[in-house]
Amino acid sequence: MIPHQPIAAPDAPLARRNPVAKVAAALVLSVALIATVDPVTPAVAIGFQLAVVPLFGVRYSALARRAWPLLLSALGIFGTLLLFAAERTGTLLWQAGPVEVTTGVLGTALGMALRVVAVALPGVLVFATTDPTDLADALVQNVKAPPRFAIGALAAFRLVPLLAVEWQMVSLARRARGIEAGRNPLARLRLFGSTAFTLLVGAIRRGTRLAAAMDARGFDSGVPRTAARRQRFGAADAALIAGAVLLAGAALGLSVALGTFRPLLR
Template sequence: MISLEPVAAPGAPLARRNPVAKLAAALVFSAVLVATLDPVAPAIAIAVELAVLPLFGIRYRVLARRALPLLAAAAGIVVTLVLFAADRSGRVLLDAGPLLVTSGVLLTALGLVLRMFAVALPGVIVFATTDPTDLADALVQNAKAPARFAIGTLAAFRLVPLLGQEWQMIEMARRARGVDAGRNPVAKLRLFVSTAFALLVGAIRRGTRLAVAMDARGFDAGTPRTFARRQRFGVADGLLVAGAAVLGSAAIAVSVALGTFRPLIG
């Protein structure tokens, strides 16, 4: 089942920081890395992220499990560049008719894959150490986000785990009725599409009912709201954001010093 609950140790020093501070630190750290295409800066950033992971109270095995979908994205990047990259500079590694693999293509693919991991891992860490309710409260109290947006997003996050359960229920119901694709790949594809459509219809209906229920309870009222849990943004939270900016800039500086820096524009 899909879970959005925090998995960090509650006593970890960085896991206790304000949710907005952790989100801002992740955005700042990732934004700096978007400026380069070389593999050095993202590799340094990934090393930094893995080094500070114990401070967030997350085990490496848990992070690997949550970041597993990134491997599929990485494989897609490599395959796409190998097949369709316009720049084929560098030493030829494989020449098989229309398939031409060069060292330049693999270097570009490596840089993009590392950058994807370096940019995505901070977000994975933030959501693995943050309770969704605390994040919604902090967005309203500290980031001054509209309460309707924050609470609506929180409600949507809370419904995500139900999608996995509903998918299993639909599959079991169809299997009980004798609807099974067997080993036929075409039938499996058709069954997958129909199951996804049924899940989409159910999600839309549930979302509509939830929106009506929230409006009936005054979530769209213009009166000032109160909060059960106060979210305070302190000096330590500001230092976390500043530290993320410094570490991201340091990774870029090392790349420039080594002469491997490749700007995204220019």
């Protein structure tokens, strides 16, 4: 099952911050890190992000269990660029047949892999320390997002774990009927596609029923809604966003000072 509940200690200093402030801080870091492809900027950002993990009330082991797909993606990007990069600039470091690893290729591959982790890790921390209901309430109260959008997104987010459960149920039902791919990779691919299509059809039907149920309960009435839990945006929340801006500036400044800054758009 895909986890969606927060895993942070509720009394942790940064876990208590307004959900909108945490999302805004993550966006600030993401935008700054996308601007460059050098490895220094994301490395500095990752180091700081890992250093503040205890302030979010999250254990490193719990964070690793949630972020392992991210780490796997970063390793895949690093290996792909290292082996199949078109430009082989710089000094030759290692060669095995047609594969040549140069300083330019290594820097680009390392920079892209680290950037993926640095951009996505704040989002992992935000959703690991934020209750989805609090996030929807904060979007409506602090950002003035339409309640229909915010509550609909909350309902969809709550239903995400059901997709994993239904995938397992469909797979077990097909196995009980003798529909298995065995060791044939093509059969596995066809079975994967048909299972995904079955899951898509079920998700569309559930979404249609959920939309009708929400409209029947007055979520689209246009009448101003009250909030059961107030989400206040205070000075500490503004300081969190300011800290993210300072971190992004420091990481980019250090990269420029070391001469490694490589803008994405030249």
